[in-house]
Structure formats: C-alpha cells, structure tokens
Amino acid sequence: MASLSTTFVASQTFLGSTAGRRLPVLRPKATFSTSIRAVSGGIACTRNGRRRFMVPAASRHLIGSVTKTEGLRFAVVVARFNEIVTRLLLEGALETFTRYSVKEEDVDVVWVPGSFEIPLVAQQLGNSGRYNAILCIGAVVRGETTHYDAVANSSASGVLSASLNSGVPCILGILTCEDMDQALNRAGGKSGNKGAEAALTAIEMASLFEHHLKG
Template structure:
C-alpha cells in the first residue's frame, strides 16, 4: 500500500493547511484600529521634545505671585521669644529678605509673643485686622524629655493653618520643629540655610498673589 504523500512542516503550519477531505479554512484577516492621541497624563511623562503644554494648549490662565511686584504690600511678623537664640536669627533672616526684595520697613510690623503656642492666635488677630497682606509666623520648638514638644509642635502647625483659613490672609509657617539645638541653629543661618528667610520669600509671593490676582 502506497504511503500518503509527505507534507512539509511549512505546509502543516500554514494557516491554509487542511486535512484530507476537510474544507479549506482561511486565517482571519488582521484588523487594524485607528490610533488615538495619547492622554495628557501620558504626555506629561514624554521627553522634552514630545511634552505638551496642556494649559497653554487649552487656553488656561496661570496665576502666580511675584517677588518683584510688591509695592505697597504689608506684612505682619509674629515671632516667639522662647528659644530666642534661634528665633532672633530666623527673624533677622526674614527682615533681611524683605529688605532685599524692596519691602519698605514701614510696611512691616513685628509682634513678639512668649512662645510658639501663642503664635497662631496672634497671627489670626493680625490677619483679621485687614491691615496686612500676609503674616509670617516664626518660632522654634525643640524636643525635650517629655511629650510637651509634640503638643506644642502640632498646635503651632494646625493653629497657623487655621489662622490663615479663618482670616482669609496667607499665614506662612516659619516655626522650626527640631530634635535638638544643633538642628535648629543649622536651620537658622547655619549649613541648612535660614528658614526665616525662606518663609519671607513665601510670604512675599503669597501676598502678591492675593493682592494682584485673588483679591
């Protein structure tokens, strides 16, 4: 009996191959889908040459405060006397920054309070007076052997936030919360910079934003 003709492996694997007596079956045609534009979220991760300026493309307006448009802006500075060796340095950095950015001395009011716990209520009072465009809150809370540190640090942070919300005036948090005196001094003009100066920059920008764009 003659053997059936051999088929090549290519023919056996072909999409048109069939068994003897079986109907011919064709492979389904490939279906292509139209390409869609990438979502903005993916475009944001594209390379510099592919990145889209979504806001500009959509015609959105971008509002931002300025460090130079500060003519007539008025600032309140609340500074805690507790840990005065630190807070005086923070205050000095803030005042030097105000001067560097042409904020006039007569437009700055410095209020001294006993400690960081008293800063928020004072900031709220200044904010509600309507005399200031921003309030800068300065203090230093350093951890000790009791839980007093946690209570004061948390109260200062939440208090300054609430002061700004209730007064409708930017209240900038410039209260250091450090593990020890070395950390505090490093952040009050040492190797970590001066956080009082940084907070003053934030106060200027926020005051400008509210005065010129959100007022």
C-alpha cells in the same frame, strides 16, 4: 489651522455560501467623517459638519511675584522662647524683605511668649485688614517629655487655621527640631535660614492674593 480628518465606514456582515462553506461578506452601510482642528481657545471636534465638543486649551497660570512688592504690608509674629534661634530667623526674614524692596515701615514685628501663642495673634492680625501676609516664626526643640509634640502639632495646625479663618496667608516659619544644633543650623547655619525662606514665601503669597485673588 492644522486639521485632521478621518472617514469611517460602518459595515454590515451577513453570511453567504461558497462551495458549501459559509463566509462573511461585508456590505457598506453608512459613512461619516470626523475632523479635529485647532481653534481659538481650544480644539474642536466636528462630525458630519456639526461641532460635537470642545477641548479647552491650556489654562491660565496665576503666580505670585517676588518683585511686585510695592504697597504690600506684612506682620511677623515671633516667639521669644528659644530666642537665640528665633532672633536669627527674624533677622533672616527682615533681610529678605529688604532685599526684595519691601519698605521697613511696611513690616510690623509682634513678639509673643512662645510658639503656642503664635496662631491666635496671627489670626487677629489677619482679621485686622492691615496686612497682606503674616509670617509666623518660632522654634520648638524636643525635650525629655511629650510637651514638644503637643506644641509642635498645635502651633502648625493653628497657623493653618489662622489662614483659613482670616483669609490672609499665614506662613509657617516655626522650626520643629530634635536638638538645638538642628535649630541653629536652620537659623543661618549650614542648612540656610528658614526665616528668610518663609519671608520669600510670604512675599509670593501676598502678591498672589493682591494681584490675582483679590475679591
């Protein structure tokens, strides 16, 4: 293994005199050596033959797989409000599950009135122990009042709370858009299908928990 060794000399300074001038004179006092070398599991630093500390090597990287989907089960909670958008998001999600070999019988779809109702149902599904991840789909479009802000903020924070309280990944697939054109563009239009993207996130998170973080 490669190693790097360095010898250091500690010195003492005192004052002498030459031709009436006081000059610094260096006298060796002590020597010690330090070596740094690669070892299994990290980098060791040794001083005077004694190991002083260990620098850990690179840590393991745990990543969810989108190809190991066998046995994973998913629930999709969908808001009926703005169904012209949410149904397109759902179609994108279901197509993604199929593309990544998730069996149709391993996906349950639950409809709720609106995005505000999604978090409660998501948490209940997470607590059931039947699913590896919950996908939450909705569409909140700004109107003339502040109702948009209340629903958008509450639904987003509610989905996060459902994840934390149930211990099951709850994926946010709720659009918050300024107008219907923006929403449709993100439901299969020129901006892609955010339902499909959220489904892919659900697969990766389900795999991460199942294969690496399972208690």
